[in-house]
Amino acid sequence: MVRRITALISYFLLGYSLVAQEYDQAIAKARFLIQEHQKQTNIPGLQVAVMIDGEMIWSESMGYADLENAVPVTSKTQFRTASLAKPLTSIALGNLLEDNLISLDNTVEDFLPDYPAPAKEITVRQLAGSISGIRHYNDADPKFRTKNYKTVQEAVTIFRDDPLDFEPGTEYGYSSYGWVLLSALMEKAAGVSFEKIMNDSWDQLGIENTSFDSPNHDSEDISKFYIKGRKRRELAPFQNRSFMYAGGGYLSTSEDLVRIGHQFINFDFLKKSTVDTLTKSLHLKNGALTYYGLGWELGSSKIDTEVWHHNGSMPTARTHWLLLPEQKIVLAYMSNTGEHVFFNDAEAHAIAQIFLDAKRAKAGVNINSEYLTREWTGKVTSLYGKSKKAKLTLESTKNGLVIGEIAFKRSRKREVYPVVVKSSTKDSLHLIAVTPMFADFHLRIDSNDNLEGEWQHDFVRKPNEDEDEFWKQRKASFRKIQD
Structure with missing residues (x-):
């Protein structure tokens, strides 16, 4: 898998400019995360807008301003x-x-x-x-x-x-x-x-x-x-x-x-x-x-x-x-x-980071291919320090996103959470899971296509605040299920 990802990256870097596509991909990732969060927390209606260099890059209304009468949110809804x-x-x-x-x-x-x-x-x-x-x-x-x-x-x-x-x-x-x-x-x-x-x-x-x-x-x-x-x-x-x-x-x-x-x-x-x-x-x-x-x-x-x-x-x-x-x-x-609702500062900053990466062209190549379509089994360490069996599934979509789900036991129940590949390189993946708070998975890809790294809820802190052990990084590792 690594060789194929490397070849694909070379193709993009040498033969194709991502400038025209950067914000389309950023919008698709942000939309996925916000909509999944909306579903999990039952938010009736919301708006999101992003302006870059004075241009309205994205403005979208989701859900209802009036649930009982099915009145949709518009850009003018207050x-x-x-x-x-x-x-x-x-x-x-x-x-x-x-x-x-x-x-x-x-x-x-x-x-x-x-x-x-x-x-x-x-x-x-x-x-x-x-x-x-x-x-x-x-x-x-x-x-x-x-x-x-x-x-x-x-x-x-x-x-x-x-x-x-x-x-x-x-x-x-x-x-x-x-x-x-x-x-x-x-x-x-x-x-x-x-x-x-x-x-x-x-x-x-x-x-x-x-x-x-x-x-x-x-x-x-x-x-x-x-x-x-x-x-x-x-x-x-x-x-x-x-x-x-x-x-x-x-x-x-x-x-x-x-x-x-x-x-x-x-x-x-x-x-x-x-x-x-x-x-x-x-x-x-x-x-x-x-x-x-x-x-x-x-x-x-x-x-x-x-x-x-x-x-x-x-x-x-x-x-x-x-x-x-x-x-x-x-x-x-x-x-x-x-x-x-649990859409906290960290979640809002994660969305802003997606657009910042797109503007800086630092997000890695958005892989529009089948090469990340596969399954892994492994373990994640919970917030309470316990190792939990987990399964990660990813697939490439028609619009170029790589999305999927991560499943593991939480409070004795098997929970399944949607994930999106935020960015990737030839040897690393950055996934965001909606749990409903966003959980960042920073994973390294080894020569056998196995994944290992850390995950955390990236809370936004003031520099003078003490670190809370509860929110520090936890381990995550996944072994590829053979084709």
């Missing part, structure tokens, strides 16, 4: 952003900074002089960077709020009198309520409503399908929202998002997000110096980095290039927004449910 609201608000904050209407060193007291101490000394920078000490949600908060807060100043009363979780600037503590307080400051600084600040920002960005998730927002394009039921996804109870606009209360589409993201990394809307400020990690008072900017995650990932990203998670939404500024790649993913 989903809840969840915490993607924070980078969207961050961009509007950047606009106010450039207009000298607000400073990152302004304090709460500068705009709300009656705000209780010690929170009145918190700065704009600390609010946007989640180092303010303002609390996040807690168990006392209702899961689905129904009260309507007419203004952001009114929404601040939810937590206004609560004690701080820590002294501002001494710890990182992710806080959506911190963004609600920030929106109240932005409103005072600009002298107009927060709603106008954001709508003006979106108008200037030239997007049409992003709005507040307000109770009076009426549109046929809004998805219905779902939570996990006993047997299937069920309609979620009504929720009024007016308590959380700046931190998690907008509606948008994947296409709008990638268009905004492209303008952001291309400095079309904000100056480079402003973008640099928003995407620079903050320091705590002890000098430690937070790996969080002003509304942007800046942690390490499996992608070996700079990445600015954020995710959103709530019972009725799971969202991701990834920007690779050096490579001019922007990806957005949105779904209309969030409970037991």
